Amino acid sequence: MDLKYLEALAAVAEHGRFSAAARALHTVQSNVSSHVAKLEEELGAVLVDRAVGSLTPEGKVVLARTKRINGEIAAMRADIASMTSHVTGDVSLGIIGTPGRWLLPPFLDELRRQHPDVDAMVVDSTTLALVRLLEGGELDLAVLNAPLEHEELVTTPLFAEEFVVIAPTGHALAALGDREVSFAELEQHELLLGPPGSVMRMQIDTAAARHRVTLRTLAQLDGIRLTATLAFQGYGPAIVPITSIPVWTDRGDWSVLTVTGLPPRQVALAIRRRGMLSAPAAAARDILRSVMRSVARRIPGVTAS
Incomplete structure (x- = not known):
């Protein structure tokens, strides 16, 4: 399966029309149409409803897998770059609101100090929304409420608070x-x-x-x-x-x-069960745990796990 086929499907899903997807990919519409058609032929299913420009249920399943594949490719590039020099690349972190206010500043400062070439993207949302983003491959890590029972995710305790x-x-x-x-x-x-x-x-x-x-x-x-x-x-x-x-x-x-x-309320750090963390995500995970242990000592009612 050619990765260009998956890239074309993702572009159609994001932009809603084949012509708009082609402009986003800097190619012509016929190429996008051809790539999607070949992907449909290979999978034996219609992935795009041409009448409305939206994905079919089968297309949405393929898109979810495509996001994970793209995430693994980005992680692979970051891993190789980190092995040949220092840690570099992107990490996406989700965090529920209240811990974000006091945990993010020292975490981001320490991440910048240890790994200045790692770019962090932070999403502030509810546990339910973060779970969906994490399982879909749009986040590398998530700080959320525990306990969490999910086949695709694994959690480790981070802290407890009254x-x-x-x-x-x-x-x-x-x-x-x-x-x-x-x-x-x-x-x-x-x-x-x-x-x-x-x-x-x-x-x-x-x-x-x-x-x-x-x-x-x-x-x-x-x-x-x-x-x-x-x-x-x-x-x-x-x-x-x-x-x-x-x-x-x-x-x-x-x-x-x-x-x-x-x-007490339990808060955990969640990652996907399958696949490996990229080097930037692994670095962010380790720094987050270290910072949590340090910060918890200064906040009444909070205990690091």
Whole structure:
């Protein structure tokens, strides 16, 4: 199978038309059409719906594999370059929002210091979105919520951090002061929580169920920073990781309570199970772990794994 065939299919998927794909590849439309047709003949399936210019279900499967193949080719080039000189190339890292705020600055500084010719691209998103990007080959590494059960991905623990309740001044929970609060007490109030099915929400609900409590929601928000911000602004109390409270934030009109019997949030580093990390990605992985061990000592409520 010629790699040009896969390149043509990827260009059609990105640009939607054969003519636009040809311009992107700096060739003529007939070449793109011929390459896609030969790929379809070789695989025995229609990959592009010519009427609308979009991929068929079979085409989407081939495109997913194409992204992985392209990633392996880029990694191979980076590996060879690194063996003949120093580490050079690109690395793409995904990270969930709250750790990104305090982990990325020292990580990027150390990566630049040790490997100045490695270019890092960072994606800030939710665990679910990062899993999709990682399994599709668009990311090399991802820092995300754990535990994660996925056939294509493998995770290693990175750190754990305490959960807290942010209670706006004026709310009944804030009147309790900065102390531990039980699930039985939380059951009496509506809370800002993550969406059902998210890793963090399942962890909180599981702990509540062990205390025979079902928490009530004021709103379900897919974003820790958004959840914390609404609590800071007085909309309602929220259960969030402790580092969602920025270190530069002056103590405002809210209280912070810990929850009795709620285990810490677990965060892990995920990579694809198949294939090898490129030299830049392996370097980034090692630096990320080293930086995490150093930074965790300075952040209350965070423990490096």
